[in-house]
Amino acid sequence: MSDVKSTSGNTIGRRPGGEDxxxxxxxxxxxxxxxxxxxxTSLRKIAVQAGVDPALLLHYFGSKQQLFMAAMLPLFTGPQxxxxxxxxxxxxxxxxxxxxxxxxxxxxxxxxxxLGLFKSVSSENxxxxxxxxFVHEAVITRIEPFLPGPNRGLxxxxxxxxxLGIFIARYIVKIEPIASADTKELIEYLAPRLQAHFExx
Amino acid sequence: MSDVKSTSGNTIGRRPGGEDxxxxxxxxxxxxxxxxxxxxTSLRKIAVQAGVDPALLLHYFGSKQQLFMAAMLPLFTGPQxxxxxxxxxxxxxxxxxxxxxxxxxxxxxxxxxxLGLFKSVSSENxxxxxxxxFVHEAVITRIEPFLPGPNRGLxxxxxxxxxLGIFIARYIVKIEPIASADTKELIEYLAPRLQAHFExx
Numbered sequence: 001m002s003d004v005k006s007t008s009g010n011t012i013g014r015r016p017g018g019e020d021x022x023x024x025x026x027x028x029x030x031x032x033x034x035x036x037x038x039x040x041t042s043l044r045k046i047a048v049q050a051g052v053d054p055a056l057l058l059h060y061f062g063s064k065q066q067l068f069m070a071a072m073l074p075l076f077t078g079p080q081x082x083x084x085x086x087x088x089x090x091x092x093x094x095x096x097x098x099x100x101x102x103x104x105x106x107x108x109x110x111x112x113x114x115l116g117l118f119k120s121v122s123s124e125n126x127x128x129x130x131x132x133x134f135v136h137e138a139v140i141t142r143i144e145p146f147l148p149g150p151n152r153g154l155x156x157x158x159x160x161x162x163x164l165g166i167f168i169a170r171y172i173v174k175i176e177p178i179a180s181a182d183t184k185e186l187i188e189y190l191a192p193r194l195q196a197h198f199e200x201x
Numbered sequence: 202m203s204d205v206k207s208t209s210g211n212t213i214g215r216r217p218g219g220e221d222x223x224x225x226x227x228x229x230x231x232x233x234x235x236x237x238x239x240x241x242t243s244l245r246k247i248a249v250q251a252g253v254d255p256a257l258l259l260h261y262f263g264s265k266q267q268l269f270m271a272a273m274l275p276l277f278t279g280p281q282x283x284x285x286x287x288x289x290x291x292x293x294x295x296x297x298x299x300x301x302x303x304x305x306x307x308x309x310x311x312x313x314x315x316l317g318l319f320k321s322v323s324s325e326n327x328x329x330x331x332x333x334x335f336v337h338e339a340v341i342t343r344i345e346p347f348l349p350g351p352n353r354g355l356x357x358x359x360x361x362x363x364x365l366g367i368f369i370a371r372y373i374v375k376i377e378p379i380a381s382a383d384t385k386e387l388i389e390y391l392a393p394r395l396q397a398h399f400e401x402x
Contacts, residue, residue, distance in 0.1 A: 131374045140376070154390060157370065157379040164374075165366020169358065173332045173365075175341070178358040189355060196397055 022060055025050045029071040034112035038068060038127045041116075068130055069137070072117075075110050076138040086146050093146065094195025098187045105167050106183060118172060135160050146198055159197050166190070223261055226251045230272040235313035239269060239328045242317075269331055270338070273318075276311050277339040287347050294347065295396025299388045306368050307384060319373060336361050347399060360398050367391070 028050035032041045043064055047054035061067040076082055081104070085096040104110050117131055144156040166186075169175045178186070229251035233242045244265055248255040262268040277283055282305070286297040305311050318332055345357040367387075370376045379387070 128374055132376050135370075135374065135376050151386070151390070153378045154382055154386065157376060157382075158367070158390060158394070160376065161366035161370035161379060162363045163366070164370060165362035165364070166359070168369065169336075169362035169365060173329055173336065175333050175336050175358060175361065177354045178362060181355055181358075185352070185355065189352070189359060192401065193359070193394075193397070196394070200393065 021050075021052060021056065025052060025057055025060060025067070026071050026074070029067050030075075030109065030113060033068060033071060034109065034116045037116045038130065043067070065126065065130060069134065072113060072134050073138055075113065076104065077142065082138070082142050086142060090198070091195075093198050094193070095187070095191040097143075097194050098190040101163055101166075102183055102187050102190065105171065111171055114167060115171065118168075135164065139163065148198070148200070155197060159194065162193075222251075222253060222257065226253060226258055226261060226268070227272050227275070230268050231276075231310065231314060234269060234272060235310065235317045238317045239331065244268070266327065266331060270335065273314060273335050274339055276314065277305065278343065283339070283343045287343060291399070292396075294399050295394070296388070296392040298344075298395050299391040302364050302367075303384055303388050303391065306372065312372055315368060316373065319369075336365065340364065349399070349401070356398060360395065363394075 025046065029041075029046045032046045032049055035041075036045070041064075043057050044054050046067070047057055050057075057067060061070055081100060085100040086093065088096070105114070117127055117134075139160045140153075140156040143159055144152045147155045166178070169178050170181075171179075226247065230242075230247050233247050233250055236242075237246075242265075244258050245255050247268070248258055251258075258268060262271055282301060286301040287294065289297070306315070318328055318335075340361045341354075341357040344360055345353045348356045367379070370379050371382075372380075
């Protein structure tokens with residue numbers, strides 16, 4: 001890292017805790033994006049919150065978009081998460097996916113992060129592009145291999161859209177009764193619907 | 202229109218063309234809301250576009266919210282639309298609903314109107330409240346009577362969320378391949394999924 005220059009031109013010293021610094025930045029980014037939305041969060045603000053030089057953010061992540069993806073993805077695709085829910089017994093895949101998704105979106109950190117992204121989304125901007133690659137990367141490409149043919153891409157897309165719709169109805173638009181439905185009841189209802197996607201066509 | 206007084210408390214005159222004026226206002230409202238989004242559309246702007254006195258809008262519709270609903274609802278709930286798709290043969294209800302929905306949201310007028318509403322939605326504002334009552338009024342209460350028990354409200358809500366998610370994925374976030382999927386292919390895929398909602402549980 002000795003060759004990273006900040007705007008002042010000063011050299012930033014080598015830090016032994018590179019991975020620690022990265023997780024510190026990711027945690028700060030998650031907090032900032034969640035609080036302010038994507039558009040209104042600057043790299044400088046994240047750097048201040050993480051207690052590091054702003055140049056380090058670019059050094060580690062390349063751009064604000066990439067940092068955002070780095071902050072979002074682990075919340076969905078850690079080994080305990082989507083991959084764990086998808087692998088294993090074919091007969092209960094729908095139930096595992098429903099349980100994971102409904103549980104995930106009821107966590108404040110995930111919720112505020114997605115809300116933060118939605119705050120910024122409109123038809124043709126960077127936030128839309130990010131949400132697009134996020135849903136693609138975090139959900140669609142993971143689900144696709146488990147689907148029966150012939151059009152897995154579209155099928156996975158429909159599942160992703162359905163999950164997106166449930167998040168929006170429950171936490172953004174707050175349509176009743178889904179907004180205040182019991183988590184357990186929602187999972188029970190959703191599980192066989194998701195299961196059907198993996199079994200038919 | 203010369204005898205219409207708004208705040209002065211005078212009698213509002215009988216107009217022979219009342220229904221025409223109302224449809225003129227609704228058409229102007231649809232255009233304005235679609236173009237500017239809900240928040241940025243004023244009653245005055247709609248009145249100018251319709252060529253009527255702003256007081257007439259309040260006389261006929263009561264408030265901006267109610268005018269918005271009056272502009273949105275006919276696009277979904279006309280007799281040829283949702284009621285027609287839901288009534289009739291049980292076995293093809295999913296197909297009719299899929300066909301109606303995918304066709305509807307590919308119409309520019311419907312699309313721009315929904316986009317206009319989304320532009321304004323954030324978690325706790327008037328646009329969210331409107332989207333909430335719109336989805337409730339236009340979709341959920343219509344679908345509910347055709348569902349098997351026990352929890353029709355939640356079931357109808359899940360269907361509404363799924364459709365909402367598809368609209369958002371296809372036209373706002375533009376996730377591929379759903380964004381550029383063929384209408385026919387999308388209907389074919391969606392139909393049995395929707396049909397399942399009407400048949401199970």
